[in-house]
Amino acid sequence: MRSLEIHAVRDLRLAEREIVPPGPGQVRIAVEYGGICGSDLGYWKHGGTGTALMRHPFVLGHEISGRVAELGEGVTGLAVGQGVTVHPARTHGELPERLAGRENLHPQLTYFGSAQHEPHTDGAFAESVTVDADQVVPLPEGLSTRRAVLAEPLGVAMHAVSRAGDVTGQHVLVSGCGPVGLLVVLAARAAGARRITAVDLSEVARERALTLGADVAAESPDDLDEESTVAFEAAGVAPSLEGILRNAARASVVVQVGNLPTTPVQVTLAALVTREIDYRGTFRFVDEIERAVELLATTPEAEQVISDEFPLDQAEAAFEAAAGRGSSKVVLTIA
Structure with missing residues (x-):
């Protein structure tokens, strides 16, 4: 198979790898779509993302969707041909008691397409991937595999919103x-936000x-006529965070979603104290x-997040597009 x-x-590089048949309790998935994430771009542009540095070749990709191709012994509740996506994380060992309910912070967690551990964890930009059955997430009726490729990053977004607390009625x-x-x-719209303002330099x-549901869109938070009570910094750059802190309401909540650099950044933090x-x-x-x-099954407009599609053999062009201005989610068509 190609990977x-x-x-x-x-x-x-496109490489030929052996198809891994599912063992007991496992499922083999024929991958149809793969979304290029910022971490994939980090390995491609810099050889690493955050604290994870690439030391040897590995397969990229953790945002995927496809169909069940083969069931291992003992797997129930799934059928060959069924549309699915995959939870890309695996934890190893007991979760410390103080982190109960927060498995994403497990000290021994592996993730598809990650160089965080040695050996690196292969990802799922491949024609076939074999996973444990409890990682498989069946798609609801009416949800296409194309739209379902957004499930992993939407999970990230929904977790970020939950970190803010109850956003019902909030700006x-x-x-x-x-x-x-x-x-x-x-x-945030699905969670009951009263008003949503989106800020970006790009029209x-x-x-x-x-x-996608924003009420207002502006180039800068300085252009707003109402203070936000909950804010999400999703650009991962210091000026964006500084703009939020200048304009956030007293006793507001700011959630850092974008990956900030591992090097020092300069941000004025006085508002954290005074407000x-x-x-x-x-x-x-x-x-x-x-x-x-x-x-996703009830939100067809979510597909507007996908801006470009490229076949797997044009991966280089896909990564160039994902790194360029004007694109949003760039997707590889694999099967």
Whole structure:
């Protein structure tokens, strides 16, 4: 089968690998779509993402959808040909008691397409992937595999919204309208936000945010006529966070969604004290992917997040598009 390996910075290669038959309690999936994530781009552009540095070649990709191709012994509740997506995380060993309910913070967690551990964890940009049955998330009736490729990043967005607490009736600000920021808009609307303001320098990104449920779209939080009570920083750059802190209401909540650099950044934090702002982090998700497929099934406009599709053998062009201006979620068509 064909798989997409990263060998070095800007060195993607299609490689032939053996199909892995499912063992007991496992499922083999024929992958149809794969979404390119910011972490995939990080390995391609810089050889790493966050603290994870690539030391040897591995297969990229953790946002996938497809159909069940083969069931291992003892697997029930799934059928060959059924549309599915996959939870890309596996935990190893007991979760510390203080982290109960927060499996995403497990100290021994592996994730598809990640160089965090040695050996690296192969991802799922491949024609076939074999996973444990409890990682498989069946698609609700009416949800296409194309739209379902957004389930993993929507799970990230829904987890970020949950980190803010109850957003019902709140004025929500989303700064940064890349794919995850757009999905935060969608998730905040589904969670009952009263008003959603999207901020991005790109007019195209702002238009997408309005399609996804934002009430207002602006170039800067300084342009707002109402303070936000909940804000999500989804651009991962210091000026975006600084703009939020300048304009956040007293006793508001700010959730850091975008990955900030591992090097020092300069941000004026005085408002955290004088306005008693809660600044919170968010990391991946726990089990929100199961709710994400339900939301996607009833939200056809979510497909507006997908801006480009490329076949697997044009992966280099797909990554160039994903790294360029004007694109949103770039998807590989695999099967």
